[in-house]
Amino acid sequence: MMSDQLQAKKPNAIDVHVGSRIRLQRALKGMSQTTLAEGLGITFQQVQKYEKGTNRVGSSRLLAIANILGVPVAWFFEDGPVSPPTPLGMGPGSGREITEFLNSAEGLSLNRAFAAIEDDKVRRKVVDLVKTLAREASA
Structure with missing residues (x-):
């Protein structure tokens, strides 16, 4: 029972990936967490939780985030833990280096x-x- 509770507290890998992609696109746009939060009608703390993968982003909220950030919803799942190969034949994780680089200053x-x-x-x-x-x- 205790291990089930610990397992439930650990963020899902997809939620973490989607959150990191939200953070990346927001940063690329030069947008603050507060600005994104205001556009969504939520607190910046909630945006922080989405970006860390601590809280899951619902589908309607993800659509709103995509609209504000100017990307398609599918963009948040690209190169994710279970994404299918892309048309260029690149498998899951092949863009991880690019994401890490773009997340750097x-x-x-x-x-x-x-x-x-x-x-x-x-x-x-x-x-x-x-x-x-x-x-x-x-x-």
């Missing part, structure tokens, strides 16, 4: 700066530069 900063570059040619040159630097670092 450097990743978030780099993503925002890169998205602000309007010229396609300049963006391609930045990508080429980063690839060159990565090759030199691994050599």
Whole structure:
């Protein structure tokens, strides 16, 4: 009985994943927990609990979050613990490194700066530069 109670307190892996994706998209948008909470009509503490996976997000609430953050609902489940392979043949967890990077201060900063570059040619040159630097670092 005691182990059942402990098991019930542990967040579900899918809830944790969905919460981390909410946090990621909110951060990418430069939105505070308070702003998201106000848009949903809830407290920022409730948003914190969703983002940690402590509280499950109901389907109607997840739809509202998706609308506020400007992503489809399915985006929150991508690369999740039980997601099917993507059309590109990438299996579950293959995007974990990307999610971790985008959740870092450097990743978030780099993503925002890169998205602000309007010229396609300049963006391609930045990508080429980063690839060159990565090759030199691994050599």
